[in-house]
Amino acid sequence: GPVVVLLDESGSMQRDGRYETASALAIACLGMAAHSKRDACIIGFNTDITFKMVLKGDRVSIFGSTPESGLTLEEATWRLLARHPRGGTRFSPALLAGLEFIKEQPKADILAITDGHCNVDPDALEAVQEARSRGMRVFGLTIGGGHFSQAVRQVCDRVDDMDEAIQNNDEARIAGAVPWRK
Secondary structure, eight states: OOEEEEOOSSGGGGGGGGHHHHHHHHHHHHHHHHTTTOOOOEEEESEEEEEEEEEEETTTEESSSSSEEOOOHHHHHHHHOOOOOOSOOSSSHHHHHHHHTTTTSOOOOEEEOSOOOOOOHHHHHHHHHHHHHOOEEEEEETTTTTGOOOOHHHHHHHHHEHHHHHTOOHHHHHHHHSSSOO
């Protein structure tokens, strides 16, 4: 099934290289999805959805203020690296958009990359629980203390703290943070 990456682009991600780390993780996920021949979607968010990048086959389309389609993975990577975080944070619109992307595919994964400074609306939590009952999984990769976030803990089946993994040079933990389906 497909994989959806929810990439936090809120203003709090500007601190301590959080956004650079988060972007690198999102790009790695897109590359892994392409290698595994899985459809993938990166949804950038702050208080709303800032962009949506969709990988189908070996081509990427970007939906946002300047839509583009037919991009290579390398071209899409450069577009992602040029972005800058700003604004507040609402997790629910991105979660609901991710669920919409995977709605017909029960063996899907959602990966949230965030510093955890966010809230989740009850309707989004309910939608996540319903999708989980059909086989969807939700993982969290947190940066900047996000693993302490109640919202992240409510939504995710498993949370990995990337700050700790990077500080301890724990390559296996970083590489294994997203359990890819066989």
